[in-house]
Amino acid sequence: MIIANWKMNGTRRSVATWIEAVTSNINVKNINPCIFCPPTCYLEYARRLIDENGSSIEIGSQIVNYSFEDESLTGGISTTMLKDLGIKYILVGHSEQRNFLNESKNVITKKIEEALDDELSVIYCIGEDIDTKNKNETHLFLSEQLDVLAQLQPTHEDKLRSITVAYEPIWAIGSGLNAEKDYIVKTHEFIKKYINDHLEWGRLDIYPAVLYGGSVNLGNCEEIISSTDVDGLLIGGASLNSETFSKIYNLS
Numbered sequence: 001m002i003i004a005n006w007k008m009n010g011t012r013r014s015v016a017t018w019i020e021a022v023t024s025n026i027n028v029k030n031i032n033p034c035i036f037c038p039p040t041c042y043l044e045y046a047r048r049l050i051d052e053n054g055s056s057i058e059i060g061s062q063i064v065n066y067s068f069e070d071e072s073l074t075g076g077i078s079t080t081m082l083k084d085l086g087i088k089y090i091l092v093g094h095s096e097q098r099n100f101l102n103e104s105k106n107v108i109t110k111k112i113e114e115a116l117d118d119e120l121s122v123i124y125c126i127g128e129d130i131d132t133k134n135k136n137e138t139h140l141f142l143s144e145q146l147d148v149l150a151q152l153q154p155t156h157e158d159k160l161r162s163i164t165v166a167y168e169p170i171w172a173i174g175s176g177l178n179a180e181k182d183y184i185v186k187t188h189e190f191i192k193k194y195i196n197d198h199l200e201w202g203r204l205d206i207y208p209a210v211l212y213g214g215s216v217n218l219g220n221c222e223e224i225i226s227s228t229d230v231d232g233l234l235i236g237g238a239s240l241n242s243e244t245f246s247k248i249y250n251l252s
Ligand code: PGA
Pocket: 005, 168, 172, 173, 174, 175, 176, 213, 214, 215, 216, 234, 235, 236, 237, 238
């Protein structure tokens, strides 16, 4: 799975140009979905262009909202609305959203549950900040973020296959400093082992894919994707250019 996360970038024109170029440049493999996450205001437009182009690109949403006890929420977007638009994937827990919206663990769990109820696939983002890394507390920090998944209602057990984990060290996001290969390998190994040993997945023999994100570019993508236990990439800045993104996809 290779994801283009455009964050707060783009215009109708650049969305259209990108979809057209990527559709003709990538060799889509069924085992490796190509997922485009444009800004929310362009989701429907992107959906329509992808359908008209007969493109194999899938669409993901960068955000979803949740309000406890159905309180009204001006500007909110629900999983049901996203499903209605034909969106298949949804990013939950991205560090920029966690920080900006001050998302609690409870809210993240609820977002995931609602997404699973609406049959959306969840990309659950986790990752440590630089202080945590420097204090050698990355594993503890990640295990606490992964424990959010242990809070899912037992009724969601059959839907655990719809969750993918994306490991994005915060210090690597947008900084131009990707994590070293060795660090990525060890961290992905830890994430997979923790999920297997401590969460329901292990009991059910489900092995979720774990993606890497954080300053992935054309120069480092091959090394990262070839690392043991790295099952895909979540790409921000380098996904904006259709040519660069297509090359990264084709190399992955
Ligand atoms: P980046 O962003 O590739 O620009 O570091 C990744 C992300 O935040 O998803």
